[in-house]
Amino acid sequence: MMTQSSSSQFWLTRPFGERATQIFLGVLFAALLLVTVLHVALPQGHPLHVNAYTVNLFGKYLSYALLAVAVDLVWGYLGILSLGHGAFFAIGGYAMGMYLMRQIGDRGTYGDPVLPDFMVFLNWDSLPWYWLGFDMAWFAFAMVLLAPGLLALVFGFLAFRSRVTGVYLSIITQALTFALMLAFFRNEMGFGGNNGLTDFRELLGYNLRSNDTRLGLFIATGVALALGYILCRAIVTSKLGRVCVATRDAEARTRFIGYRVERFQLFVFVVSAMLAGLAGALYVPQVGIINPSEFSPIFSIEIVLWVALGGRATLYGAVIGAILVNYAKTIFTGVMPDAWLFALGAMFVLVTVLLPKGVAGLLLHLKRRKKSAALPKEATA
Amino acid sequence: MLAIEKLNQFYGESHTLWDLDLDVPEGQCTCVMGRNGVGKTTLMKAIMGEVAVKSGQLRYQGEGGEIELTKKAVEARSRLGIGFVPQGRQIFPLLSVEENLRTGLAARSDGLKKIPERIYELFPVLKEMKHRRGGDLSGGQQQQLAIGRALVIEPKLLILDEPGEGIQPNIVTQIGQVIRQLIKEDGLTVLLVEQKLPFARKYADRFVIMDRGRPVAKGEIAELSNELIKQHLTV
Amino acid sequence: MSLLQSLTTRDRVFDFMAPQASPVDVRHGPILYMEDVTVSFDGFKAINNLNLTIDDGELRCIIGPNGAGKTTMMDIITGKTRPNAGSVWFGSRHNLLQMNEPDIASLGIGRKFQKPTVFEALSVFENLELAMAADKRIFPTLTARMTGEIKDRINEVLETIGLTELRYQPAGILSHGQKQWLEIGMLLMQRPRLLLVDEPVAGMTEQEMERTAELLTGLAGKQSVVVVEHDMGFVRSIARKVTVLHQGSVLAEGSMDQVSSDPKVVEVYLGADDEEAA
């Protein structure tokens, strides 16, 4: 059980004692390694060769997976069904996008050394203040975490202080992302409106259109996922994690034994938002565009669906769900472009009805079955 | 009235009721006793159909002869005249007191549309708080509401799971008297779960002591000796 | 209240800046002091000019008809319900009406609820672990480790409440009586200065009642205990001083014998034919 003490000195190292984490990290790193080897070592025509397109695709899935982990942290363990996590993801993405835009320099269409193209042709004469600093990588990368973190802090502070819970919280998170979407659609906001930010060229001096950079981003995303996972795992296996679960199930009761519930909620919410921001930042250079549609409420709902499908409150379930759904999307939209929504819809329905605890629940079930088959029946008196 | 045979019940993999046999004679009050967690509540829920049973029979003497309850849907059981006062009250918290009572009208065969005045006579506080939400009532008031609600359906068999819990002493006494009265006047059969010996001794006709999911002693209430109590009810 | 203010009082935002809760000051009298407290719900006065004082180390029984306001009174003390009027002091320093639930709890007021509420998804063991008196701010909680000492304490309590066998089971599957015990266990883990116990023996057998009685009387002296209970046998076995509440205010106060012979109490509560009490 979770209560088994570990001899570790530092709370972050606690998850390494867990079987599930070991397996997860093992599988993740094996997959990273495998893809890398198959991509680099095998020649183009080889049947097992993994091409850059696929590497790129999986890089994107991994960033989605990190996002799903962030959502599972607040939903699975804290009981906050956030229907607005896309906002944090998008803000992280925009922070990265702004950096990448500034990296274009004078190579843009209009050759303006400072202003991004969309500002030139809409007659902006100078960079708005909130774009300042984004030409520096360290600043931009800090903002990737700080901007979503700050938004989550302010929003969460208000909401948790007022004890907004349940669907009410869900709906205001949705209102948040919806409002941001509308705001970012506005050209006046200075984020490129509907067209968003595109035409990126390089990241930290690496050409974004080169396959090596893609591989690098893929690996970086994998590592970020691993770190994010470990962080979340460390949180949920700590006593704080149990306070979260207690809050999820009986918020008022948790207060009566002396926990300042709103602070715990705020802490975890902010951590989750920052992870989502990180995921967004890794996503943007891999797909080459960030636009306000990442703020759309439906996208945020979809994230929740990945988690639910994978299995809530397991973290690795979120990873499985995110990869599975998005892979299915990729496959279905290619194989049956006219009918893929039927397939995807059916998948959601069937998983819900047949696998009450998601795919992770199925795995757990299979494991238990194997275990109980291995042990001869114990006599129970 | 109700004959239980070889009843087995599981929660997942844990076996809660073991080959349980029990007779509830008509027109009497049978009291089930036993330590915490031995399965009393589970047994009551099994009779009501709230938990599924693995095997065994529940033979109920209804209007039209003997009926096998295990084959009946939950909602049908109350229509057969079984009233249930569950442990923990299970009030509908957002329904008003009156609405809580009215839910019981569904199971009545006579299609009555109004709460029988008798319920309010038994528990005047319910009339007083008719329009208050059930969930706002104090614990004891809720317990009275739960009993009142079960009586609305005019049961033939009344199942009471620790009915006195949280109720002020004079009303507990009153409840006991009502039970006796109903048994006497309407031929009601009562299946009672009760831990408090004085109450059981005073109002029950028969007792059954359960341990680990099966009855271990039973008899007339007068036969409930201190020895039995020590043996089965002490931790 | 204002956003600005709450942002400037930074110790309320950042846990690690919060001062250690100052210990309760009982040098100048009672540990709990309620004066002229009134609560009304949509015009219905559940508590009506209630005055109540609990001394440090006292064990007080509170009885009274259903709906008298006993549970509501506890709600007020623990910060769940805000009274419309009156004052409630913990010791002579802490005005409970200005504090929220966790602050009150960390001051050392523990409560067992009338309807048992436990954390259903957590195991019995974890329920106790969370309840345990400890530094309950974020970072200490995050980095808290399970020491042998803590384990021993939990096991001890598990033993006391008879749930050792079920300690790794999720609390959700416990029977009603077992949940009652778990609630008591959680209260014990908290080691509060003041225990508010709402109907502890409902659903317990006679013998369990005795055990509970022992437990509570054992605690009194070191800690202050307020017990609400309808089982007169139990009350009689532990009672020193009994307060009778009726319609939101005190109807009678005194020893068990005094109040149970009070005709008003007999009329509204005990009933003429009160054999259990005998």
Next chain:
Amino acid sequence: MRRFFSLGLLCLLLLSVTVTAQAQTSATVEANDAAALELLNALDVRSYSAKGEAINAILQSDDERARDWLQSLLDGRLQRTDDGRFVVVLDNQGRDWPVADALTNEPLGEMSRRDLDRIGINNNLRNQLRSAIAVVDLYSPNVERRRISASRLLGEVDEELAEPLSQLIAEEEDAEVARRLTQALAIYQVESGELEGVETLRGSLHPRVRVALSRAANSDDPIIADAANEALSSIEQNLKINRGLETLYFGLSLGSVLVLAAIGLAITFGVMGVINMAHGELIMLGAYTTWMMQQLLPGQPGLALILSIPAGFMVAALVGIAIERGVIQFLKGRPLETLLATFGISLILQQLVRTVISPLNRTVITPEWMSGSLVINDALSLTLNRMFVLGFALVVFAALMLIMRRTRLGLEVRAVTQNRAMARSMGIRATRVDIMTFALGSGVAGLAGVALSQLTNVGPNLGQNYIIDSFMVVVFGGVGNLWGTLVAGLSLGIINQVLEPWAGAVLAKIIVLVFIILFIQKRPRGLFPQKGRAAEG
């Protein structure tokens, strides 16, 4: 707006109309046909100015068919065949059209589009035609026609018309027509510097009046300018009030749409607790049902719409039942999972419509009696379609309220959602309650679709556009409270419309969302929260 008419021509026309009336009886048909063909031939030219002259020629001819031709021309139905005949298209749907001879009115069967050439007109000609027809109609015995033509004269009168106009006013029986003509005359008077006109126009809210007075206010004559200014300011005052009323109406109307869209969800989600992401698609099905009914009953859009009300309810309710039986019943006690499954269903339903019907929007016709506006005064008219929707929303709301408050179903569904096991123990047939409630909520969504088909796109995305708003309204109002949904919907609608004129549509929407977020801080359980111990936990 424009001086579309030379006044000489107008007088000529007035004359010719009277003359035609007398001449008609004696005219010979054969002689007419050759002349008529010539008149029509003159229309078949590329240049619009030449067409304009041809129209004048037709007007001045004394052919009794002139008005019909002009009307057909205005409607774009006057066409020319490859072999040079003129026909009137009777119905222009599809590739082959039934036509009739323009001269003889004889039906000529169907013709292919390839063989027909339209006599095109543009907006200028359209204006000219309308005015021409209007002037003819000024003498029409039909009051309605006279009213329309009188309205068109506002701001169009000048010297030469002023005289016959006074005479017409004197003879006019209909007060409305007379009032209009008087105003038209007064505008002319103001423009020609007569103080008397200003007095007549005082209080009129018609925009043309305002334009005329504004011009007069800048006139050199200080007496006129002062009078005009004074009249203007009282008009402005009055306009402001009317604009306020209009905004209120807009708000109520937007609100009623929100209420309609959300009210079904207030049942399935608010009361039953099912997070039904397919709610929008149920609305969509209702809208498609309306379209389908109109396809089944061509030419009777009104009847089809009325029949769609029960039909839309039934279709959506049946689909709702299928969803409940097929999926939701397996998710009892797992409310969050209903989100996942119903989202899947919504994807399937959307794509189903795309594949089976079409990815394109469908046309739903607004019946005559629902189009246009109810004119309150010259500055305030209420659009009829929205008025119907508003009324419909209130009726649906009242009916639902009755069902939930006054029937057993209402009690039982609340009991079942609050404590399913106990409700069943009380003899409540929970399964049946589930089915009926879900069917009710879904059916109401279908009704919303029927109403929305009159306001917006009927297409596969219809549902998506309303699902977020619906949840927001239900939650904002307070889950489980129907009144809350009504008040929330209407107030959000009004707030939005009040903000829109000064904040713009985008910002208004953002402000409303921020308002919701902040409002929820103040009332964490919505506008009408569930109160009491149980709700507060």
Next chain:
Amino acid sequence: QDDDPIKVGILHSLSGTMAISETVLKDTVEMLIEQQNDAGGLLGRQLEAVVVDPASNWPLFAERARELLAQEEVDVIFGNWTSVSRKAVLPVVEELNGLLFYPVQYEGEESSENVFYTGAAPNQQAIPAVEYLINEVGIERFALVGTDYVYPRTTNRILEAFLKDEHGIADEDIMINYTPFGHSDWQNIVSEIRRFGEEGKPTAVISTINGDANVPFYTELSNQGIDAADIPVIAFSVGEQELTGIDTGPLVGHLAAWNYFMSVDTDDNYDFIDAWIDYTGDEEAVTNDPMEAHYIGFNMWAEAVRKAGTTDVDAVKDAIIGVAVPNLSGGYAAMMPNHHITKPVLIGEVQDNGQFDIVWQTPSTVAGDAWSDYLPGSRDLIADWRKPMECGNFNVVNGSCGGSTAAEEAEAALAE
């Protein structure tokens, strides 16, 4: 290799919000491929359509484009509707050196080596439309109403500059209003337009309202009694397709500016319509401007392949400049060096049968201008993809080719 079919990628959303517009474009290309195959294919090889669904999701557009080029190795892509989707796809087709034919009218300000813009640039739609309003209709006041995104914003910016600079229209006679995507409540705005038009000057609305928002807009217009004869609305995004979802009865006389209407009276067009109706099996099926753009684009590409004798991208790119093919309105469309084409501009009035009656057209075709003359930033830019210039944004003032290719060349040089 020679017998392998030529792969034609189709990148149009078949689901999501854009499916409404894009699905027919997918069908159009499939029909054109079928016709081409029936006519013996191209270079003796059959054509094969590779259809994917980017689901109205912009990152997915990039991903699918990459799949088409890297995985499926298609020879050409026909696709995209929204500008943002094109922006998302652009880096991919440039990196993988693909060919993209983009069939929708757009805001301009772009010229990529790998993209061929067969829809209208602003000078092929918006500017002539406004000139028509001023010169032929006598409009003096303009309400520019649009969906809040880049195409309307840019177009309106160009129009605003054009109206003020070229026609001396005063500030107070221009009203600009933006709404969110899918906006469905137009009461206030229409009422505002009504008042704007009641001030005594001839007024028109220039609508760049996108897709789904149009139905409720026109419904509200007609219900508030705004008649085309009083305040005409000229739309740049409303075609026959959009009208299929609107009850056009009350809208007769409102205008649209396109380069093609289904009502164009030529035999080529009737053949195209018949083929389309046969292909879809739907008697009611309509054709529209972007379909014609694909028709032109497809034929141009086919012609260029024939000319080059190969489907090789670089060869086709070179060969296609100057290729002219018949359009459906009785003239020819030629591919210009800036990768835009020549088009006639037509103004149509809505008829009650959902068709447009053409009331005006430019005397000859207009060449698409990648860089607007009315925007300060792009006034000095031209695009010419012929050798030796080969530049999409050549600055005629400082004589240099700025932007993307320069960077790439530098990088390429570095890599070598």
